[in-house]
Amino acid sequence: MAAYIIRRVFAAVLLLLVVSAVTFAIFFLVPRLGGQTLDSMAAQYVGKSPDPDVIAAVKKNLGLDQPLYLQYWEFVKGIVVGADYTFGPDPVTCNAPCFGYSFKTHTEIWPQIVDRIPVTLSLAAGAAVLWVVSGVAIGVLSALKRGSVFDRISMGVALAGVSLPMFFTGLVVLALFGNGEYVPFADNPVEWAANLVLPWCTLALLYSALYARLTRAGMLETMGEDYIRTARAKGLRERKVVVKHGLRSALTPLVTIFGMDFALLLGGAVITETVFSFQGMGQFAIKGVTEADLPKVMGVTLVAAFFIVICNLLVDLVYAAIDPRVRLS
C-alpha cells in the first residue's frame, strides 16, 4: 500500500510539471510560433495605447528575450519561491506561489484567486454532497425496482435533468426564487447555506441526474454478478446483499467520474457562477478573458489544472482503499 501511494504521489508531481509546461507553452511558445514578435507579445500584457518603455520593461520582466528553457525555469521558480519584476519605473515582487502578475492592474493573481476559491469550493462541495446522495439513492432504488413506476419516472426526470442546460434551469430558479449573495461561511453559516441552496440545487439537478443513471446501470450490472448469488446463498438479508456486496462494487467507477466532475467544478462553475452572480473562479477567468488580461487567464488555467491533478490523486487513493486488487497488483 505504501509503495502504491508513493508511486501515485510521484506520478502526480510529474503530472503537475507536465501541466505547467503545457500551460507555459500555450502562453509563451504558441504565440511565437504564430508569428508574433516579442514586442507584440509584451504589448498584450500592458494596457491599451502602450508606452514603448513600459512594453520594453514588461518584455524584460517576463524574460521574453531569454531562451525558452530559461523562461520556463523562471516561470516554475516563480510558482515555488516567488518572482521579482525589477525592470521599469516601479519594480514589484510577486510572492510565492506566483501564479502570474497583471501588469495591467498591477496586482498579483494568486491572492485574487485565493479570495475566490471559498466561493467556488462552497458551491461545488455543497452541490456535490447533494448530487451524490440523491443520485446514488435514486439510482439504487431504480435498479432494484427496475421497470417500476418509480424507475420510469425517476429515469425520465433524470433524462430531463441531463438535457436541460444550466443557464436555463438556473434562470428559471432565479426567476422563481430570486437571488442571494455569497456570505462567507465564517461570517454566518446559516446565511451562507441559505444563499447557496438555490445554486446547489440547480447544479445538483444536472449532476444527480447523470449519477442516478450511472448508479442504476452499475447496480444492474453488479446485482447480476455471481458473487451476489453467493451472498444470497449464504443467507444474507437482501439489504446487506444490496449495500455491502452490490453497491460497493457499483460505486467504484463512480469514484473516478466524481473526481473528475468535482475537479472541473473547482476550476470554475462558470455558468452557475454567472447566472447567480457569484464571484468565483469561473467568473475570474471570464473577467480575464473579457479584459484580455492574460495572467488572470493563465493563473486560473494553472490552478484549475492543479485541482484536477490533485483530485485524480485522491481518486487513485480512494480506489486503492476500495479495491484490494488495485493496491496489491
Added chain:
Amino acid sequence: MSEVSKKDTPAADVAEGTVPAPRDASAADGKEFLSVRNLQVHFDTDDGLVRSVDGVSFDLKAGQTLGIVGESGSGKSVTSLGIMGLHTSERARISGEIWLDGEELIGAGAERVRKLRGQKMAMIFQDPLSALHPYYSIGAQIVEAHRVHNKVDKKAAKKRAIEMLDRVGIPEPHRRYEDYPHQFSGGMRQRAMIAMALVNNPQLLIADEPTTALDVTVQAQILDLIRDLQKEFGSAVVMITHDLGVVAEIADNLLVMYAGRCIERGSAEKVFYEPQHPYTWGLLGSMPRIDREQTERLIPVKGSPPSLINVPSGCAFHPRCPYADVPADNITRTERPELQLVSDGHYSACHMSREQRDRIWTEEIAPKL
C-alpha cells in the same frame, strides 16, 4: 413418486406429477432428507414461456450423493437454484414441492428460506473466482457466512473460519485468511468456497459443476475433498455436472436431465451399466475413456439441445434420437413418454419396449463403449 426410496411400492410410480406425492410418508419417516416433487421452474419471457425445469422429482437421503447430469440448458442449475430459493427474477414461475428435512420450501416465506440458506443447505458454484467477492478477504467472507446464522463474536467466527480453511486443505490458514480471492489459485478458491459453504455444517450441499472451471489435476482433489467432507459431516450432496466421469466417482444415484425433464434415474451402477435411454447412451458414448482404443472416435450426441420455449412434441429427444422410429405409430413424435419403472429404483422415460432397448444396448451400443 419417491422411486429411489420407496422400493416396496414401485407400482405407484407411473407418471410424474400425476400421482399424489407421498410427502407425509417421506417427511415423517425421516429417511429422505430432501424430496423434490414435480418441480417446475418456468420463466415468463418476451419470447414466450421458457420451461427450464418441467416436472422433476427425486429424493435424497442424508449421507448420500445424487448426481444430476445433462447438457447445458437441460435444467440442472435451474433445479438447484430452485431448491436454494435463489431464483430472484420476477419472471420466474416456480411450482411443485421441495421438502427439506420435513419442511416444504416453495410455499414457505422468503424469510424462512433465507434462514435455511447457508445454514441447513449450502451451495458451491462453478467459477469460484466470480463467485467470491473481489473486494473482501477470503476470511471476511467466511466469517460473514458464519455470523449470519450464529450469534458469535468476531473472534470466535475468525477462529471457526481458520479452522474451516485448515480443514479444506489450505496451507497456512492464518496467513491466507487475510488474502483476497485474486491471490488464491483456482483450486484454492474452490476450497475456500467449500469452507464457506460448510462453515455452518449444512446437512445439504449442492455443488453446481464445482470442478468445471478447474485444472484436471485439481478436479480430482476437489472431488476427493467433497467426498471426505461428506463422510465427515454426513451431509447429503447434490452434484450437478455435465461430466459423467465426475459423478461416476462420487454419486450413489443418478438423474439424467434432458430439456427440463428427468429422462432416466436410478442407482449409479444401474444407469452406468444398464442405461435405459438413448440419450444416456449418447452421453456414455461421448465420454472419453482411458481403456478405449485410441483409434476409435468419440460418438457425440448429434444435433443440439432443443429450445425450451418450443420443446419438441412427443419425446423431446426424438429429433436427435437414432431410434425414434423403433416404436410403432410415430408415437415418439406425438406422445410424451413418462418415467417408467425398469427395475428396482431404476426409471426411464422412453417409448421403446424393454426388449427393444435391451437388444439395442447389448448389440449396438455396449460393444462400442
